[in-house]
Amino acid sequence: MSNILVTGGTGQIGTELIPFLRARYGNERVVATGHRKKPGGEIWEVGPFAGLDVRDSVTLAELVSRYHVDTIYHLAGVLSAVGEDNPQLAWDVNMNGLYNVLEVSRTHGCAVFFPSSIAAFGPGSPLDNTPQVTVQRPQTIYGIAKLSGELLCDYYHHHYGVDARGVRYPGLISHQALPGGGTTDYAVEIFYAALRGESYCCPLAADTALDMMYMDDALRAAVELMAVEPDRLKHRNAYNLTAMSFSPEILAQAIRAHIPDFSIEYDVDPVRQAIADSWPNRMDDGAARAEWGWRPAYDLEATVAIMLRKLSERLGSR
Numbered sequence: 001m002s003n004i005l006v007t008g009g010t011g012q013i014g015t016e017l018i019p020f021l022r023a024r025y026g027n028e029r030v031v032a033t034g035h036r037k038k039p040g041g042e043i044w045e046v047g048p049f050a051g052l053d054v055r056d057s058v059t060l061a062e063l064v065s066r067y068h069v070d071t072i073y074h075l076a077g078v079l080s081a082v083g084e085d086n087p088q089l090a091w092d093v094n095m096n097g098l099y100n101v102l103e104v105s106r107t108h109g110c111a112v113f114f115p116s117s118i119a120a121f122g123p124g125s126p127l128d129n130t131p132q133v134t135v136q137r138p139q140t141i142y143g144i145a146k147l148s149g150e151l152l153c154d155y156y157h158h159h160y161g162v163d164a165r166g167v168r169y170p171g172l173i174s175h176q177a178l179p180g181g182g183t184t185d186y187a188v189e190i191f192y193a194a195l196r197g198e199s200y201c202c203p204l205a206a207d208t209a210l211d212m213m214y215m216d217d218a219l220r221a222a223v224e225l226m227a228v229e230p231d232r233l234k235h236r237n238a239y240n241l242t243a244m245s246f247s248p249e250i251l252a253q254a255i256r257a258h259i260p261d262f263s264i265e266y267d268v269d270p271v272r273q274a275i276a277d278s279w280p281n282r283m284d285d286g287a288a289r290a291e292w293g294w295r296p297a298y299d300l301e302a303t304v305a306i307m308l309r310k311l312s313e314r315l316g317s318r
Contacts, residue, residue, distance in 0.1 A: 003029050005069040007054050007101065008076030010034030012177040013115070013218065017073060020219045022047055031067045035076065052076075054097030061104045071226065073113045074101045079182040080119050080142040080275055087141035094145035095152075102156045102164065113226050114166035116150050116238045118211055118279045119143035119183075130280035132240050132287040139278055150238040157236065165225050165233070167241040168283065170211030172218050173303055175310035183275045186248060187212055191307045194255050194262045195315055203269035206249040209281040213243040214298035214306070221294060228292040235287050243296030244303070245282040254304045 004021055008014045009032035021030045033052035038044050050063055054076045063069070076097050083090030098114065105112050121130060122138040138144050146168075153164035171184025178188070186202050193200035221241055230236075246254075252264040288294035298306070 002071075003031070003067050003069045004071045004073065005031040005033060005063060005067065006073045006075060007033055007052060007060075007097070008035075008074070009049070010036045010039055011075055011077075012172065012174060012182075013215070014075045015039060015177045016174060016215055017075065017219050017222065018044070018047075020223065021073075024223065031063065031069065033063065054100055055092060057100040057103065060100050061108070064104050064108050064110065069108070069110055071111045071113070072101055072105060073222065073226075074098060075115060077145075078142070080117075080140055081183055081185070081272055083142040083145075084140060084271055084275070090141045091145055094142070095148060098149050098152060102152060102162060105162050105164070106156060106160045111163035111226065112153065112156075112165070113222055114149055114153050114164060114237070115222070116146045116166050116168045117143070118168055118170050118283065119275070120146040120150060120168060120238070121280055122278045125280065127281045130240065130283045132235060132284065140275055143278075153237045163230065164237055166237045167221055167225060167239045167288070169218060170213050170242050170283070172213055172215055173307065174215035175307050175314065176215070183272050183279075184210060184212065187251060190248070190251060190255065190264070191311050192315075194259050195308065195311055199263040199265055200252075202248045202264055202266050203272050204248055204266075204276050205268050205273060206264075206266055207247050208273070208276050209245050209247045209250075210276060210279060211242040211245050211281075211283055212300075212303075213241070213296065214303040217243050217296045217298055220297075221288075224294070225288075225292055233291055235291065239288040239291075239294070240283040240285040241288055241294065242283045242285050243298060244300045246300055251300070251304070254300055255308070257301075258304065258308050 018032045027047035032049045077094045078090040124135040156162040
């Protein structure tokens with residue numbers, strides 16, 4: 001791995017993956033791209049940044065050539081809840097963007113990281129200990145695109161030799177980036193309410209259990225997977241990945257261990273609830289553990305403690 005390009009660099013994962021990669025591989029070797037304006041901050045000034053709509057294959061290919069890119073972390077996409085509001089846009093960005101990334105990787109010899117999601121499962125998939133290989137019938141356009149993306153990555157590997165790898169991420173919890181229209185956004189929003197002394201109104205039912213992961217684990221997993229020797233990978237693409245599983249009420253209880261008077265109420269959004277109900281309660285990530293040594297570092301208690309501390313520092317500085 002010599003030069004890396006990250007699509008969706010201004011999104012929830014990208015804003016943290018960029019500095020993570022630059023700290024490891026060097027500032028000039030990581031090209032950040034984003035559809036939105038470049039964020040402020042020193043980390044964005046010390047390395048290359050370019051505006052990119054991933055549906056623009058010409059600009060994508062030009063950037064890969066200009067920076068001699070050999071690895072692409074493809075993060076650009078429209079998330080689940082936003083996707084249901086505009087499914088045509090979600091399909092256009094999520095599928096045509098991935099197709100362009102795989103095509104440029106085929107012609108330029110790039111490796112590709114593609115993040116799939118628990119959204120790739122659906123009714124008929126076992127909800128508990130969801131296997132690596134099982135029935136997948138997603139009912140959201142986001143999930144359909146993620147499942148299609150998994151299959152497309154496999155196709156490009158088997159037919160063209162593209163070194164495409166990926167994981168199925170659970171809900172991601174971060175103190176850096178604000179939520180961006182996902183079904184699991186409540187697991188970030190709730191901390192802001194707690195620290196502001198407000199009651200949190202949750203759009204999911206109290207007992208809705210979902211897989212979750214602290215962002216540092218998600219970043220490390222992506223980089224570790226791309227660094228593994230290929231002969232160790234049996235599945236290669238769409239590895240189940242998880243660190244913890246909890247419901248809104250369990251998360252609220254964990255927050256009360258630090259903020260005893262925190263309260264939560266529920267105003268269930270039927271669209272988000274239906275999406276959440278079709279996703280696993282907890283995935284079996286045994287394949288990732290066995291094939292490339294995946295191990296999460298953060299459980300629920302550690303995640304709650306660091307989220308409250310980091311967000312308290314951020315809110316206090318405003």
